[in-house]
Amino acid sequence: MCTMRIAIYHNLPSGGAKRALQELVKGLGPRHHVDVFTLSSADHGFADLRPYVNGHQVMDFQPLPLFRSPWGRLNQLMRMADLLRLQQLTRRLAQTLEQGDYDVAFVQPCQFEVSPSLLSRLQTVPTVYFCQEPLRRVYEPMPARPYNQPRNSWRRRLDRLDPLPGLYHLLLKQADRHNVRQADRVLVNSHFVRRAVDRIYGVEAHVSYLGVDVRQFRPLGLAREKMVLSVGSLTPLKGFDFLIRSLARLPAADRPRLAIASNFQNPPERDYLHQLAAELDVELALLGNVSDQRLVELYNQAQVTVYAPVREPFGLVALESMACGTPVIAVREGGTQETVLHDQTGLLVRRDEREFAEALARLLSNPAQAREYGQAGREHVVRHWSWSRAVSTLEGHLEMAIQSRLQPLGAPQPLHESR
Structure with a gap:
């Protein structure tokens, strides 16, 4: 060359x-x-x-x-x-x-x-x-x-x-x-x-x-917390309101905290999400200025990465999560259909709050299945997404x-x- x-x-x-x-x-x-x-x-x-x-x-x-x-x-x-x-x-x-x-x-x-x-x-x-x-x-x-x-x-x-x-x-x-x-x-x-x-x-x-940089985004062996993670700018196109409504459909005792890591904090959208989460009794943590190292830790601490952007062009977040050995539940639209392997590295569901909540409940109640998806996700990213x-x-x-x-x-x- x-x-x-x-x-x-x-x-x-x-x-x-x-x-x-x-x-x-x-x-x-x-x-x-x-x-x-x-x-x-x-x-x-x-x-x-x-x-x-x-x-x-x-x-x-x-x-x-x-x-x-x-x-x-x-x-x-x-x-x-x-x-x-x-x-x-x-x-x-x-x-x-x-x-x-x-x-x-x-x-x-x-x-x-x-x-x-x-x-x-x-x-x-x-x-x-x-x-x-x-x-x-x-x-x-x-x-x-x-x-x-x-x-x-x-x-x-x-x-x-x-x-x-x-x-x-x-x-x-x-x-x-x-x-x-x-x-x-x-x-x-x-x-x-x-x-x-x-x-x-x-x-x-x-x-x-x-x-994906698989040397940076990798399993760290950290303990999983009662938390699900999403990543992206605080804009309406990222679908964070959909995630809050989906989580609200879970029984309160089983409902994990939703952490959103973002480098762009849009004040009107931030306030809207906080208000929506409070109304629906969903524990929400909006994390700004997250370093790369901290992001890798968050992927490793989350039970599941939840991802619901509107017609997302590619879906890099899903690949980063899979590289860290964390399964993904994503809306079945846009580029996520090319990154997440349904029922192998995670789950793809319609943009339906009830269906998304059911998929999340399925993985949260079955840690062995979640680990299997996570391991398969890591192998898939290493093999195909360097x-x-x-x-x-x-x-x-x-x-x-x-x-x-x-x-x-x-x-x-x-x-x-x-x-």
Whole structure:
């Protein structure tokens, strides 16, 4: 395999996407020349890339401050201004990359644009875009929350008449579709997302599965507590309210504590979950700023990992839990169907509170079955979900993006499978 000069662009917050990028960079760094270009708005301390790359350039960008009520409706104008600022910034960055003799640009999502406008700016450098998920808030309905509802009738009328949210979403959607279609190669983390990309963008995407660090996420031999664990940002899409309602269906004497580990604490969602748990008599612990070491301990202390995100693109949480030898009960939708093996490493159930509660009661009352699932999960992850395999697959896609620019139009191109 030839050494590549790879430029990586990202504007990622803390979370699974940044953790995955760090693991990919760890694998690419020793074999290729890797430079990272990023923005000051990204989270650089979480899953730090700097120890593993040749260069790390941070460009200054922070979103414009938002208005408080009663001027909050003007915030859409501020967000539109941010989109224009990002387009100007990526135009300058594209010039830098095209003068840098890079073989390929590996482009990650942007927390503001989602699909970065850099994809539309680069002309001579082949681009590979890793689409973690489409821009969900403009392509699908979001779960309803009481704190998002207008408090009175005149606000509801104003919401219907206000053109700014629709205009902002229209501009965002148009830019997103255009940017994705400019990439030489689009990668996704699951077949579920591949189908969504085809439906929304009309683009053929290629599955490039992620992995798990099985040396870090491993069984520790800790005593199991009367606790079930879930992991993810405090947003409605993570389905934590569903978990609380499901737990409430268990008899009070058998009901375990629900611990939620999160690096992103959304105050309205946090308060909503606390209130819901109090109303339903479910013991809830919201754990913020959880270190990697502490997260591994939590997986090991939990009886079961419970996972109910809404149409989750991939489901890295399930794999991390399985790597620690902890069984998973997950909703049967999205990418979790590709990570959890039903009745082997855990249980997959419909998004039904009663059915989920029954599955949880089944495992809590049968520790031997839970241990069997946990052992099988560890073996499955070690065998099939290593980061070395994920990095090798990615290298193949980067090489094919380079070759696609070198081959004459219409020439047959090799196929590369991710598994």
